[in-house]
Amino acid sequence: MSFIEKARRAQIVECAIETIAEVGYTQASLGEIAKRAKISKGVISYHFANKEELLEQITIEYYIAWQSYIAPRIEAQKSPKEMLRVYIESNLAFVAENRQHVFAVIELVSKNITADGKLQFSADHDEAVLVPIENILALGVQEGLFRKFTKSSARVMALTIRNAIDGFTMELMRKPHLDVQEYTRELVTIFDISTKK
Amino acid sequence: MSFIEKARRAQIVECAIETIAEVGYTQASLGEIAKRAKISKGVISYHFANKEELLEQITIEYYIAWQSYIAPRIEAQKSPKEMLRVYIESNLAFVAENRQHVFAVIELVSKNITADGKLQFSADHDEAVLVPIENILALGVQEGLFRKFTKSSARVMALTIRNAIDGFTMELMRKPHLDVQEYTRELVTIFDISTKK
DNA sequence: TTTATTTTAGTACAATCGTACAAAAAAATC
DNA sequence: GATTTTTTTGTACGATTGTACTAAAATAAA
Numbered sequence: 219m220s221f222i223e224k225a226r227r228a229q230i231v232e233c234a235i236e237t238i239a240e241v242g243y244t245q246a247s248l249g250e251i252a253k254r255a256k257i258s259k260g261v262i263s264y265h266f267a268n269k270e271e272l273l274e275q276i277t278i279e280y281y282i283a284w285q286s287y288i289a290p291r292i293e294a295q296k297s298p299k300e301m302l303r304v305y306i307e308s309n310l311a312f313v314a315e316n317r318q319h320v321f322a323v324i325e326l327v328s329k330n331i332t333a334d335g336k337l338q339f340s341a342d343h344d345e346a347v348l349v350p351i352e353n354i355l356a357l358g359v360q361e362g363l364f365r366k367f368t369k370s371s372a373r374v375m376a377l378t379i380r381n382a383i384d385g386f387t388m389e390l391m392r393k394p395h396l397d398v399q400e401y402t403r404e405l406v407t408i409f410d411i412s413t414k415k
Numbered sequence: 416m417s418f419i420e421k422a423r424r425a426q427i428v429e430c431a432i433e434t435i436a437e438v439g440y441t442q443a444s445l446g447e448i449a450k451r452a453k454i455s456k457g458v459i460s461y462h463f464a465n466k467e468e469l470l471e472q473i474t475i476e477y478y479i480a481w482q483s484y485i486a487p488r489i490e491a492q493k494s495p496k497e498m499l500r501v502y503i504e505s506n507l508a509f510v511a512e513n514r515q516h517v518f519a520v521i522e523l524v525s526k527n528i529t530a531d532g533k534l535q536f537s538a539d540h541d542e543a544v545l546v547p548i549e550n551i552l553a554l555g556v557q558e559g560l561f562r563k564f565t566k567s568s569a570r571v572m573a574l575t576i577r578n579a580i581d582g583f584t585m586e587l588m589r590k591p592h593l594d595v596q597e598y599t600r601e602l603v604t605i606f607d608i609s610t611k612k
Numbered sequence: 613t614t615t616a617t618t619t620t621a622g623t624a625c626a627a628t629c630g631t632a633c634a635a636a637a638a639a640a641t642c
Numbered sequence: 643g644a645t646t647t648t649t650t651t652g653t654a655c656g657a658t659t660g661t662a663c664t665a666a667a668a669t670a671a672a
Contacts (some may be wrong), residue, residue: 263660385581
């Protein structure tokens with residue numbers, strides 16, 4: 219991949235993120251993205267096989283950024299209790315610090331790209347996201363620090379924590395001036411209490 | 416409104432719900448809905464001012480059905496603790512019993528109809544949905560049965576409960592054979608513990 | 613400098629969709 | 643039964659979108 223190729227792809231992806239975050243997925247046509255990037259529509263088609271590839275790139279880069287942010291912070295913790303706290307804290311911090319990218323991905327996921335339009339709420343992806351939480355919970359049970367969780371009750375707990383985080387993201391979209399710190403403290407409290415022995 | 420008018424509107428709304436729930440919002444064109452209802456596209460235009468009015472009708476009917484299901488069940492409870500339990504239980508039961516309608520509304524809300532395509536996550540609507548939960552929490556604090564909640568920490572708790580319910584709905588979409596009873600029990604447990612004094 | 617390759621611009625095309633509309637059919641009214 | 647109103651059908655139109663394509667421009671190679 220040439221220098222220009224890489225630079226253009228990066229520029230286009232960046233511009234697509236901004237466009238989707240600002241005007242929403244529906245209005246984010248290739249023409250609109252090109253207009254904002256001040257390039258011709260044909261340039262996008264030249265550097266990306268199709269629109270789907272461009273949008274997928276947004277999601278891919280997002281998950282890489284997310285994982286590089288979250289993983290090391292959790293691994294730095296010793297007790298499951300601290301790991302759960304840091305998981306919540308770092309997720310909310312990541313969202314608050316990368317609003318445009320997060321909002322764009324939410325648009326893409328909720329509007330179900332890659333799919334043929336059918337209902338398909340990215341079943342497999344969600345599993346991968348749940349695993350780290352389930353691991354923390356299992357560890358906490360194993361060490362006798364959390365209350366008893368069966369495999370399936372741990373799954374419900376993991377889903378609930380994930381939903382709380384994703385729900386915070388939505389709330390932040392609605393209320394950009396939200397007090398992130400306070401929201402974080404409350405969520406940590408809620409799930410600290412509800413996992414306690 | 417004539418008899419035919421009412422019947423046709425009901426039929427079209429019903430068919431639109433089925434279509435959206437089955438093939439997703441993107442594929443649910445007026446042509447597709449008409450085809451499934453075995454009527455001409457023009458009939459829909461005749462009975463509804465535009466597509467937006469048809470889709471709004473789906474949401475309106477949904478909230479009426481939801482409210483008539485939930486409200487009396489909560490009012491039948493005496494203690495805030497029981498009210499919270501019943502709120503969660505009846506919400507999950509309602510979702511499980513009205514999957515198609517719920518899925519259709521989720522499609523509409525997540526794809527943001529009525530809006531001009533811009534990001535606008537129905538801010539006002541969510542407020543109304545949160546109020547009953549916040550009331551239950553306030554009552555529980557007042558009666559000394561729940562732990563201390565400030566106005567804003569009660570709001571976070573209410574949001575978290577709502578997100579848990581909405582997240583359950585998404586999970587049910589992904590996994591139709593989900594054990595609803597068990598999921599319900601777990602959620603009740605989680606929020607019983609985390610509101611306890 | 614000349615030639616070859618990559619990159620860009622701009623246009624054209626096919627497909628899709630919501631809506632408008634005219635004529636036919638059905639139902640209601642007298 | 644005739645007439646008026648309501649309802650339905652089917653088609654056409656304008657707008658939008660992603661993609662294909664051609665020619666021009668820019669860059670790299672010779």
